[in-house]
Amino acid sequence: MSRHHEAHGSRPDSQLTGAESLLLGLKRAGIDYLFANAGTDFPPIIEAFATLDVDDVPTPVTVPHETASVAMAHGYYLVTGRPQAIMVHVNVGLANAAMGVINAASDDVPVVVMSGRTPITERGRRGSRVTPIQYGQEMYDQSSIVADVVKFRYEMRYPEQGEILAARAVSLAMSEPRGPVYISLPREALMETIPAEIAIGAPVPPATAPHPDPAAIEEAARLLSAARRPLILCQRGDPSGSVGALLASLAEKFAIPVVEPYSIRNVMPSHHPMLLGYDVKGPLAEADVVLVVDSGVPWMESLHRPATETTVIQLGPDPHFRRMPIRGHKADLAIACDTAVGLAALAEAMTPSPHAEERRALYRQASERRRRDAAELAAQGRSSPMSAEWMSRCISDIMDEQAIVFSELGVLPHMMDLKGPNRLFNNPHSGGLGWALPAALGAQLADRERLVIACVGDGSYIFANPVACHQIAEALELPVLTIIKNNRMWNAVRRSVANSYPDGAAVKMNRMPLTSLEPSPDYTQIAAASRAYVERVDHGDDFPAALERAVEVIRKERRQAVLELNIAVSDKY
Template sequence: MALDQAERKAAPDNRTGAESLLLGLKSAGIDFIFANAGTDFPPIIEAFAALDENAVPVPVTVPHETASVAMAHGYYLLTGRAQATMVHVNVGLANSAMGAINAASDNIPVLIMSGRTPITEHGRRGARVSPIQYGQEMYDQSSLVSDVVKFHYEMRYPEQGGLLAARAAVLATSEPKGPVYVSLPREALMDIVPASNADAPCLQAPATVPYPDPAAIAQAAQWLSAAKNPLIVCQRGDPDGRVGAALADLAETFAIPVVEPFSIRNLMASDHPMFLGYDIKMPLAAADVVLVVDSGVPWIESLHRPASETKIIHLGPDPNFQRMPVRGYQADLAIASDASAGLTALATAMEPTTSMVEERRARYARLSRERLEKAAENAAEGCASPMSTEWMSHCVAAVMDERAVIFSELGVLPGHLRVNGPNRIFSNPHSGGLGWALPAALGAQLADRERLVIASMGDGSYMFANPIACHQIAEALELPVLTIVKNNSMWNAVRRSVINSYPGGAAAKSNRMPLTSLEPSPDYTQAAAASRAYTERVEHGEELPAALARAVEVIRKERRQVLLELKVAASDKH
């Protein structure tokens, strides 16, 4: 006979595998489980209902699996705390795979869990009871994500719940960080944990961060101190902003210019005098020593390869990016280290400033000012119908306060924003799994309900985001995200790729390039309006500042989501 809720709370020796798992996840620091339920979930749902809600993570219903992983991704970027997802067997895991790929590319710790169709046909609690439990079984379900996760395992016995939760969490959050996967058969979830194993959940700590080899730091400091034109290349920092702070101090103290090509999580303030923006070409050509800080793709070898005599230093938790099968960047020195610890050690080891440093300081401060002035001029030229992305970005920057964050997926141009420090601009990972920005922004908004959170994306990326599901989540959880859809009625990234590959070719000359058009354009505002969002369509650039001001006012006063659909011109540059 089943135990009632009061009996279950008082009788830990009668816990199920599902209860053990949920208790273990909470003990491992998991705040939320973003879940898309299926027929494998009854023991999980029963466990949520039976246990004290303060002893388990908060269950969040997410009506599409790709959104669940992206929400965990965005939540981590704002808080530095890993979260969990759970989806339905192989079909749900298949939909989660793109989110897992994005998380792996950006070293985001996410605990991805899925059910596993019952192993047994009869005779055990949790055995098969429906036709789909035959049709959904696989020989190797974990193969759907095993190539990108750090760890994957199938729960075998109910007493493994707490241990697997702890093990998965510490592996996900130890450097280099990344997603992990656990599959959960119904039998193991429904079985009772043996009394001899009904102890408190297993507690484990993530590995401490790696610190740099002093000899390697001394060598790097010597090269950078002696360099006439040193350069720092970076792409991402940490959620706490420690890397950005250490980087800004090092650049300022020794007058070393910084560029952020292919930025994923911004590090530098827009107006920092040593910040040269996002274009690597000219700074790399002039550099004699380059410090690459935790950047998987610091430049494109076929376009901007540095001179052979240039010294290249890579620094980061995994400076050689072993996850990438092919990566041939020159590395005269590869320093495995927590990025902020490595930068701080370099600053301590470098020689005092010299006249050469002061000459650099004046030169790069001037170039930084000129870059900002030119960006403002270019933006103003795009105030038209359709407006330019430069103008759109310039206007969005004007409504962002000092705490606002933006998630961009082929949306805004970072060089036309004005931010005061790190972790204000989050761009889609280099894995390119589209549909990331909107659900990631939802996760960030859940982490901080008072912050202005913006999701900016192209119309094609918006389609990939499963917008009906995302807007439903925003309404259900009362997340007042500002969604900006940049509508150019095409997959412009594909069009640009064709033009760059075949300049002057038949496709480039055609009136309508095959496989790129998204016409006729849907009315994107209606997708959001179905979930009671405030919506506007903006056709002319002159109308945008006022529309953005109204959007922010709705968010601040009415606390509801907003969608703006903007008519934006296609560009051959971005």
Template sequence: MKDLKNSMSGGELLLRSLKAQGMDHFLANAGSDFAPIVEAYARVGSGSPDLPEPVIVPHESALVGMAHGYWLATGRPQAAMVHVNVGLANAAMAMINARADDVPVLLMSGRTPLTEHDRPGARRTPIQYGQEQFDQASLVRDVVKWHFELRYPETVPALLSRALAVAKSAPEGPVYLSLPREPLTELTGADVAADPLQAPSRAGAAAEEDIATAAGWLAAAENPLIICQRGDPGGRVAAVLEHLAEAHDLPVAEVFATRKVFRGTHPMAVGPDLSQRLPEADVVLVVDAPVAWIEHHNRPRASAKVIHVGPDPLHARMPMRSYRTTLGLAGDTAATLAALDAALETVPARARDSAAIAADHAAYLARVAGAARAGSTGTASKAYVAACVSGILGETGVVVSERGAPAPFYPELGANRFFGNTPAGGLGWGGPAALGVQLADRDRLVVCVVGDGSHLFANPVVCHQVAKANALPVLTVVLNNSGWDAVRLSALEVYPEGVTSGAAQVPLTEFGANPDHAQVAEACGLWARRVDRAEDLPAVLQEAVTVIRDQRLPVLLDVAVRPE
């Protein structure tokens, strides 16, 4: 311990410890509880290499979404802090999204001072009475892996180390730490830990006996099928999966992709349509897919063996998930697939109809191309927008999509170049996540393709302000059909012969007066255009890329699209 004459506040120790434990940025939506944090930045200097770079985000949901996107691009969690219970409430939806896709976020919030006098951090305003709760953590308890409250400033390094170790242990996920103002203002002689106290737990491959069983089933299968949904930020799962599929003639269907893992131009890619292949499959290998199929529409045949692979093959955080699991291979996904690949090399495999796989692959690519052509004149289709966006991405560009055309419509993109909204479906995720991806690499082309309804949920003025203030040149493509297609399509699925199917206007789905998204963006300092004709889109996209490259400005295109 140091002499308290040379000590620091708990708030400064927090910032120094975040930086020491790998946090490059401190995403903040500040309030009265941040006073010790503000003082620490002022004392040390916000540009100090000893503190994380502060990034002001004027809405809490956007703040957590940015941390989400940063992890998708880098595999490194970031620190996010909001204002007491009211800020935590706004952040809760974005935390639901992070938990649904096992994304580690370190969320902190202040907690209204516990004391009313005699301490530097004591209450000083009326809201510090109204904001006090009996159980503040209850706002996010159901969607975090771990939560705790800071009591003493000297415990900051140990608490942060534990929080990050839990967040990064498989299956990964968000954690929450509440920070009363008193311990943040209190002085401490504690040192910043040179090394983290705790390291994340790392899983290896699944049990050797189970690997051998799975390999035997796959080798003997007449109609095997791999279903995948998401990969890892390092691309390990994608690399192993591509080799496994090609080496052993295993067709792959990527469904409901949240983190694209399988390249659609790979010869084993058969597209997301499970209507024929799933009922015909005798062995199904499900690779870390929380939502592998929709039971109402498709399910494996009764005799099929279904193998689930991943850190938690049963996805225990989901209360209801009744997919058949003949065998669960629990372990690191990439390591388990690599072990399965090696085991298959030693087992004689049954001859399969490679021509049928090739035909399904070609048919999938033809459907994608046909859908794009069909929407290439007049009012554009989402499929055509996807084709046009693909044309500007180059070798490294990234798509963040929320209610745009899904991953199968970007067949040429490999691992971690397409990120889709999570199974939780908390709207407003796309814009902030794209900002997080861009924050991780300002020179990379990041395209956010988002429905107009989702764009409104994202607090677009906030996203534009963050993009402009932090020089984040995201290209946002708003798909404008003046309504919620997802709600309309859901009603039609439930009531295909109902009155809704013939209604001129579907209730609760059409906005009526829609904002001029391009003008809103221009008012925030972005370069923006409205595109009403599909024929004009390729040229406008090229112009947008030029603006990003030459002027480093964020861009928004308000593109009219037809209903799905």
């Protein structure tokens, strides 16, 4: 008897369609949700959902824009460590989803990306072409849209491949270094039934976590233990928080300072005495041994590369970051391993340093001074328009022990009191804008009781397809708090021009070309159309009370809230 036979009454495997086999395989591989933007390629998938038991398949979630579907899977993974699946409409849907796939690849986030494929046959088979659009949408290689950023890509050819492909896709996505995978799904393979003589394959687990070379760990431990001014750089942890806990323990025990340069997922609690903050320039210049922990861009080579005599150790699942064509960061020792496993092994191998107590006193004072200066700077921004520093401090003040922020050109981590690892998620270095708001929706779906905040610039909010995002929040009852920094421009573009041409003609203009977003729309009306609680806040003095009102609505009424802020233009952020 087949394993589906018992679960589905009298239906053996040989009576399953390719679509049914695929959905069953995704669920068996651990996929909870299928975030989907449907098209004419979806009939066999929709019929399979209607036919199979709801407990045996992922929960289908309608997402009205493809970029939001990938970002929701991204955010869901960041708070659970579990990969999710998306499906979009043939090549046009995949084109819209491509930016999200690029973001997932940049952040090593596993997502099973699927799209329909226009029918291969013109006649004679179930699923053959029936509309003119199915000619217009065909490509020679549909997977080429995402081929450069996915770990695995394949076009399903036969119905019996459904469960096998699902298992293989998930196992490859979850094997280190993790990342997105892609499957193309022609209608014929989805609609046909599995032949009676074909057996279905077994699930495939992800590869076990890679362990470091013991000799390399011993050498790294010797270098760090003997160093007078060691330094740790880390710009992201893991969803479980294990990396953050191990790093905090290692830094405290051996008095090694930590900097989180260009942070993607915060690693250390803000109050940790060995956290020097987020600016790598000064600490890097003083370091004699640097441990770079799973950081693709630990410093900018053109601005503040380490001295020639500084020893650099790179540690992580892919310490050379082979997905980056050009990356010249120094590495005297490169240790490939699961990050948490490597840090645990390193802590076990290290010995106390004679310089530890001197460093401990020095960096404790530096950490306290950093936090004091941040509080003073934030308070200076209680004005109209308010500063990003004040905004960030106020958001931090309303966050409890479990609250998290998804930031896209939004909050400033050095102004915040982050209670632990994975409290702040910044947009990936790939920079595909429109990520933070739908990623926050995915995180809220994973944990409906947690306070989830999306803080985005006005340009990023437009990129997020806010009509789609607020519709999702209302439909799924996801009470996300969205904070829009409205400075009426693409300030990141303006700063880039000013840095590139500080004495140029553009910086002297009242309105720099290609940067203005004026006249600014009333963004709150977009959210109000989906029955969100909305407020516009002009003065910094009014922001704390507005935050309290928004959080109260979220807690008591369980609906989304949106605050639009009048934010000062900054030359730094």
